[in-house]
Amino acid sequence: MPFVEDPAQLSKTRLKSDLVAHNVELPPAASKKEVYVELHLKHIDHKNTADFSSDDEDPVQDVEKKQKESQDSEVPDPRRLTDDDLKAALLQHGVKAGPIVASTRALYEKKLRKLLQCDGHDGLNGAEHKAVLYSDSVDEEEKEADSEQEQQETAEEPEQIQQQSTELPPEPVKGILKDFIPDTKTTPTGIYATSRRPIKGAAQRPIQYAYPDTPVSPMTLERREVERHLVPIQIQILVFIALAFILYFIYVNVEDSSSVLALLDSFNQWSDSEEGVLPQVMTQDTQSVSGQD
Amino acid sequence: MSTTSQKHRDFVAEPMGDKPVTALSGIGEALGQKLEDQGFDKASVVLGQFLLLKKDSEMFTDWLKDASGANSRQAGSCAQCLKEWCDAFL
Numbered sequence: 001m002p003f004v005e006d007p008a009q010l011s012k013t014r015l016k017s018d019l020v021a022h023n024v025e026l027p028p029a030a031s032k033k034e035v036y037v038e039l040h041l042k043h044i045d046h047k048n049t050a051d052f053s054s055d056d057e058d059p060v061q062d063v064e065k066k067q068k069e070s071q072d073s074e075v076p077d078p079r080r081l082t083d084d085d086l087k088a089a090l091l092q093h094g095v096k097a098g099p100i101v102a103s104t105r106a107l108y109e110k111k112l113r114k115l116l117q118c119d120g121h122d123g124l125n126g127a128e129h130k131a132v133l134y135s136d137s138v139d140e141e142e143k144e145a146d147s148e149q150e151q152q153e154t155a156e157e158p159e160q161i162q163q164q165s166t167e168l169p170p171e172p173v174k175g176i177l178k179d180f181i182p183d184t185k186t187t188p189t190g191i192y193a194t195s196r197r198p199i200k201g202a203a204q205r206p207i208q209y210a211y212p213d214t215p216v217s218p219m220t221l222e223r224r225e226v227e228r229h230l231v232p233i234q235i236q237i238l239v240f241i242a243l244a245f246i247l248y249f250i251y252v253n254v255e256d257s258s259s260v261l262a263l264l265d266s267f268n269q270w271s272d273s274e275e276g277v278l279p280q281v282m283t284q285d286t287q288s289v290s291g292q293d
Numbered sequence: 294m295s296t297t298s299q300k301h302r303d304f305v306a307e308p309m310g311d312k313p314v315t316a317l318s319g320i321g322e323a324l325g326q327k328l329e330d331q332g333f334d335k336a337s338v339v340l341g342q343f344l345l346l347k348k349d350s351e352m353f354t355d356w357l358k359d360a361s362g363a364n365s366r367q368a369g370s371c372a373q374c375l376k377e378w379c380d381a382f383l
Contacts, residue, residue, distance in 0.1 A: 098347040107346070107356055160330055217306035 008037050013038050014185075026081065078109040078116075087111060093119075093189055115189055285290050301370065304336075305377045312336045319363065319370030326359040343375045350376060 010018070015036040019026055024043045078086060083100040086108055090097045093115040097108050297305075301318035304307070307315070315325035317336050333339050345354035346352040363371070 100347055101345060103342060103356075104345050106359070107352055110355070218302040220308055
């Protein structure tokens with residue numbers, strides 16, 4: 001007997017992960033283990049041991065293959081995947097999904113659908129872009145070799161291209177580049193990363209927005225701004241008082257001296273006593289002024 | 294820095310406590326009502342959704358647009374508000 005493990009002895013989750021690793025379409029959610037075992041046997045064992053194709057299995061395989069091809073070429077309808085399968089599929093495309101709960105599931109399904117569409121439509125562009133992406137982290141010789149390979153094989157499915165370009169797995173490359181160049185639109189996966197604010201210069205990221213060191217509320221910031229103005233404000237007050245005195249002296253020179261003396265007396269009284277005296281004095285003064293005119 | 298609204302600054306200034314959804318920047322009466330109908334009656338619940346999406350602004354704006362019918366500006370403002378709140382208090 002060969003080295004091949006008996007799939008029936010593997011656990012269901014192990015079978016699922018094996019199928020995903022070999023880019024096999026997963027059956028509908030909550031299928032019986034037998035279905036996974038069959039797929040495992042068909043695809044994985046079929047790839048490993050080419051000599052083992054028996055006459056009995058071939059027609060069965062052909063029928064199953066036709067059934068599979070009638071569905072999408074990629075992983076079928078995201079809606080029918082389990083939470084784990086959805087997470088695994090997103091991970092395949094380099095997306096680290098958070099918990100897939102009732103409220104988040106719809107979002108992640110939509111995301112997966114977008115990724116699948118982009119994979120299908122941009123297969124040609126994706127190959128070229130992958131060549132460009134690889135050039136950032138690999139020697140140019142390898143890039144030319146890869147691009148030549150990919151140009152020859154653009155007719156085939158992008159999955160096979162991924163498998164054949166064994167030099168670099170696509171997922172970490174995309175992830176790294178997103179960190180380095182957050183502004184570029186990574187078209188192969190269709191994920192458009194809008195540049196977000198980095199967290200206060202953490203992890204060597206440039207501080208685009210100068211946050212204060214302590215989490216200061218805007219209220220204290222406004223108070224600080226006001227305090228900053230207080231020194232010039234004092235100067236402004238002094239200047240105002242000086243101007244007032246200058247105008248007063250001009251007024252003194254223009255007007256009659258008697259009213260000026262009364263004003264002086266009133267002001268002297270006011271400085272010693274309370275402010276209540278001033279209105280009385282002011283009314284007297286206005287009467288005297290009107291009397292003179 | 295102050296291209297933010299007063300509502301934004303008020304929200305980010307202190308722990309949100311039991312504030313209603315309408316206290317969030319970008320969420321007015323109409324949007325707040327729609328969110329409450331779906332069960333997001335407090336700002337903290339919306340914060341929960343934001344955290345579930347791993348504080349990803351893009352995904353959160355998509356969710357908010359679907360859930361409440363917000364436009365891009367409103368959703369972006371809300372996401373920015375929550376992100377800053379998290380940076381300050383979380």
